[in-house]
Amino acid sequence: MAGHIDPQLSEHPTSLAAAILTDDNRLIVIVVAVIALAALLVAQRLVRQVLAADEGTDSMKEIAAAVQEGANAYLARQLRTLGVFAVVVFFLLLLLPADGWSERAGRSLFFLVGALFSAATGYFGMRLAVRSNVRVAAAAREATPAEGEPEKDLTAVAHKAMKIAFRTGGVVGMFTVGLGLLGASCVVLVYAEDAPKVLEGFGLGAALIAMFMRVGGGIFTKAADVGADLVGKVEQGIPEDDPRNAATIADNVGDNVGDCAGMAADLFESYAVTLVAALILGTAAFGNFGLAFPLIVPAIGVITAMIGIFAVAPRASDRSGMTAINRGFFISAVISLVLVAVAAYTYLPSTYAELDGVSAEEITSHPGDPRTFALVAVAIGIVLAALIQQLTGYFTETNRRPVRDIGKSALTGPATVVLTGMAIGLESAVYTALLIGLGVYGAFLLGGTSIMLALFAVALAGTGLLTTVGVIVAMDTFGPVSDNAQGIAEMSGDVEGAGAQVLTDLDAVGNTTKAITKGIAIATAVLAAAALFGSYRDAIATAVSDVGAKAGEMGLSLDISQPNNLVGLILGAAVVFLFSGLAINAVSRSAGSVVYEVRRQFREHPGIMDYTEKPEYGRVVDICTKDALRELATPGLLAVLTPIAVGFSLGVGALGSFLAGAIGTGTLMAVFLANSGGAWDNAKKLVEDGHHGGKGSDAHAATVIGDTVGDPFKDTAGPAINPLLKVMNLVALLIAPAVVQFSYGGDANAGVRAVVAVLAIAVIVGAVYVSKRRSVTVDDGGEGGGDGGGSGDGTTKSPDPAVAS
Template sequence: MAAHHQIAASLPGITSGQRGFVLVLGAVALLALVYAVVLVKEVLKADQGTPKMQEISKAVQEGAAAYLNRQFRTLGVFAIIVFLLLLLLPVNDGGWPVRIGRAVFFLVGASFSATVGYVGMTMATRANVRVASAARGGGGQRGFHIAFRTGGIVGMLTVGLGLLGACVVLLCYNDHAPTVLEGFGFGGALLAMFMRVGGGIFTKAADVGADLVGKVEAGIPEDDPRNAATIADNVGDNVGDCAGMAADLFESYAVMLVAALILGQSAFGSKGLMLPLIIGGIGVISSVVGILATKLRATDRNGLVPINRGFMISAATSLVLVAIAAFTFLPSNFSKFGAGFASKGNPAVIAFVAVLIGIVLAVLIQQLTGYFTDTIRRPVKDVAKTSLTGPATVVLSGIALGLESAVYTAILIAIALFGAFLLGSGSIGVALFAVALAGTGLLTTAGVIVSMDTFGPVSDNAQGVAEMSGDIDETGARILTDLDAVGNTTKAITKGIAIATAVLAATALFGSFADAIGTATIKAIGADGTISGTNYAFQYLVTQPNNLVGIILGAAVVFLFSGLAISAVGRAAGRVVFEVRDQFRTKPGIMDYTEKPDYARVVDICTKDSLRELATPGLLAIFAPICVGFAIGVAPLAGFLAGAIAAGVLMAVFLANSGGAWDNAKKMVEDGHHGGKGSQAHEATIIGDTVGDPFKDTAGPAINPLIKVMNLVAVLIAPAIVKFSLGNDSSAAVRVVIAVIAFLIIAAAVIVSKKRVVSMGENPADREPAEAAA
């Protein structure tokens, strides 16, 4: 392994001719942004509906914008602190210019992630009323078109900004680009995680609170205007499912490119730096094709049929173009890359098959997730049927469904990883690059994937706007209900694909982590970087107890992170429940429409609670790998990352699919099955949906950026860990101090979080001021 790192450290960057090609790819990225502008104009030209619809939509727009503005102000301070810390962390090669570049592009990555999220939220809050208006006249095809094209805006921003950032870094830093890109990917991943957690807490606190008081206690419909939490619920759909998920998918795209560029340089030389960008450019083209091909036909059974069709067309386009690129750009043997590349096999074949594996994985996960969450499939029908025996059986069947589906998804991802590994022909560097190429292949359809995801909250909001306004006929209501059910499935599908990219990216980042450790070791002790003796902190044997400790801790962090996120939703939802109950009690005229609920009050509660609660999961993600790495060494830290990936993929899929199945089971009952609305079966499915809300929209999706944040933190701190691990006694003392500080920060954050308890039998207004402030 040491020899591999010596080669990697001395590899040249791109040639002058290749720089021109990078400029062309940068132009392709800009064209993606131009197409996003075209889609914006198309969506905004649509009719905005009745004045009442516009009034409700405007309230949602204002609430969502106010939340994100406050969140960005909070995270802006945090981003500056991380920027300064990155300046202090050493780099293995390049000195201060590279160190500064890494810190600067951390801010760029965070800004791009924020931009994708903000624009996605902004367009979704403007599209909802247009979809609702289209449905009024029975325009199901028109409503579908507006909702999906709105998602296309976010999709093109994702691929455009991700590719543009990578091109700029490569042009500016050439052979040092992989190190600088670590900062770019970290910025995108960190901000996405905070937006995903914060937005997820907001949306599900409002949703759970609205359901528990409105539907269960008061017996009024989901989006009834008499419920004070309805505006907050609709705001939450946008800040959680649009802004949060859009930022999440952007960082998935960016981090995957980062991993591929880092590993490509050592596996394929300068062509390894170019190939991921070429595949990214192909992704722009195939995403445009997929978006244009997604049109609802009169003969389609439901909205999922054209979405699947567009996705397949996009995937096929990607595969054909990647085949052309691989066999024209890459040589037929490794010797043509130059001295030091002695791997076996045909690089062009390896690259094409790796991308094929990624695309096939995306298609299979789409089909598998759709099977477990679609209303026309047996699993959801079975969950809905259990509502006849009460909420307990609904919850049990949903949990069982989630657990089972997670196994199948994990097996698919494992097969893909092993297939990419076999392509390495005995070279771990080539094998890891193949894994990274599989991830970039999966994300060649990123534009369509993001469109699928944004389609969900836009459809959900459209139904809410229509119901709250009352300006919708029975046919229009039926159209919006169908679109919302399809949206639930597409959101579950994109979450499944997102966790697959997280696993592929994290596995690929293992390579960059090992590379950083190897290079730092050579720099610290010279020679070939081989450590003699019995320094178990540098030995990667799974049978070593210290490495098993790392694996256990990594898995434990996923469980703790999920528990913290779900608990945060429970606490915030408790406050919403009390507020809505209090408004029903103090304003009796609400029920007969003579008094208007205070919607802004609930929005404010959700905003404050979500911004306060997101700190603890975020601090855990950042400081857990620091604590493990500095306390017990780099090999246990590798085990920690492996444990987090293994537990993370199972947990994320379990949470997402359980929640999606519960939600669609509820919609089946609301459609008239098993007694319909108002029946005991309906109440049972509402309980299941309420349990599933923080599963599928808070904890589950946040695991994706969690895994990548922890991997990138490990890569960034690797040189420092090696430096202090191989130093003198004073260095050991510094390691201990850093580990203890990291542990104390995590412990303090968890303890403070646990003190924020709102029991269901206690009214916050009756609490002591000092206790309420906690």
């Protein structure tokens, strides 16, 4: 995207207003909306199937109820906090430039709808997960029958437990695709040709809430997990989910608010933002056809997701649970490709000349068939999802060489475990980035000499990837449900022997599925962000013509050789590092508070170890809740305000470079963090299965350290980069007209631009400063008279008030 405004931004072959919603298209969109509603009905059927399963013993029910109570309480408090933020953004969006009041109001209204749908996806996913985990544990318990009962087929028991866990994920998958498609189709039906601009608000609402839920849930879950592991496993030598550990309930709560609620909202916003990009570029590249075809593709994905979810039925011949999951995924992908081919060749015209509003120059330069163009672009996205699924599985599965290498490195201590895991994560990031890059470039080549068509091809590749999202979300939720089931089983002591091994195996598969979904989620972020560059170009071009700016103005050029643009590129890369550091540091601080609280309880209540006293689980839940909500502000402000600071201070050219730097760095960083963390986790599982000395050995202690390092990598910082990229892209898209408008028109406009830039920078600096001032106390409450316990307000007491958080 080099050059000056004239060659870059003047290519504007089709105005967004050129597309109209014809009667035929309106009928198609109505059918799409009906399919979206059908997905919600399928979700309801799956809910009934899951809840019909047995809940197990009274002890298991009691533990599950405590987890449910903690998860519901945390999410309710988080959503109240985010509700205030959403209302503020709603009014700010009304101030941004738009073609008319109706478009402004629609953009703000559907911002709230996107935020509500994103929150609902996470909430309903979490609500079912905390009810199904005990049912998975109860199903596994059947592997160890009571005295006098006949022996049961171990394979059949494992398959039953896995089916319950995956059907739970299927509910979340159906909610994700159903609500995402329903929201987009409603916007198109109501606003017709103005839908792409209104959808910017819908996508921003989904992305913002997802980012906050991902960061907040990630901080909660990993603070509890790290604290529980360090004190329980390393210091006290007790199992991971031993009921004597005060952090175990918080750990299980965290799995749900982080992995279930957070990741469901994350993948929902990926779905929404990719549709936004596809519809914006579709109307510009394909005219009327571009308003409907980007909805047809994910609608096909809804149908194939239903097939894929029900196809995950384990067989006796399967090597592991991943075999059944892979089978469902690939069945879904293949059927999607076939149905998209049918849709493309049925709906789209055979020549570019038949597309509405396409210029004569484009028709001459594209003598091919737009149906083939669309099919190949979608196929690139489907194939990309399949390749990333296999590549991530290779680096994170327990039976593959990378994880086994980490397990071997545990024989020489925790340092080599950390080094080997980081090396594997760095290497895997390169291969994943190459795959994503090849996918983007392959789609780009389909556009030939037209940048608009090339970008639309990238967006269609994103919708192709969306056809697998229903199964992908099911895979992701499967992970925390299996993890929680193992925790409930261990805490209750009612699942032993073969049943416990069934849950251990499911948990290992769940670690792999979570890593896979993170890889695919970042791929959707890159495809959506690359496609949004097209709408960003379009927004700049329109704003430039409105203010009459001259071609080649320094602030408008996208030439990367310009110093201001190069600075923007560096700043984009830097934001990813700062954001990741803040998230990991937040986990470290909160985990420190958990460690001190759990130590205090063991020290002050020695009866905990011999089961004569019960730990105070609620205190740890309270610490994690308050810390997570307190730490939300800084990463959120960073995501929203850095594009504003760069755009208003350096211009829209530097802002485009800023986005490019963030996308490139964010892709590598997110995959590195997710894969290294997943590999460390499964290396721990490998040792716990009896390799290299098994539980209680030095190798086991080393892998526990590796796992605690990887926890905030894979479940907090890594996944949060995905919504970060899309929030920044959407904010840039929304403010681009205002940046151009205030860049020209005299000293008054220049003054407004300077004030906005200074205020944004001041808020960012202040938020980071406040975050850095928080610290973990240095007293463990042993010698010196301090009680070392959590204060109940998310901090930890210290004898010196000056060092208290």
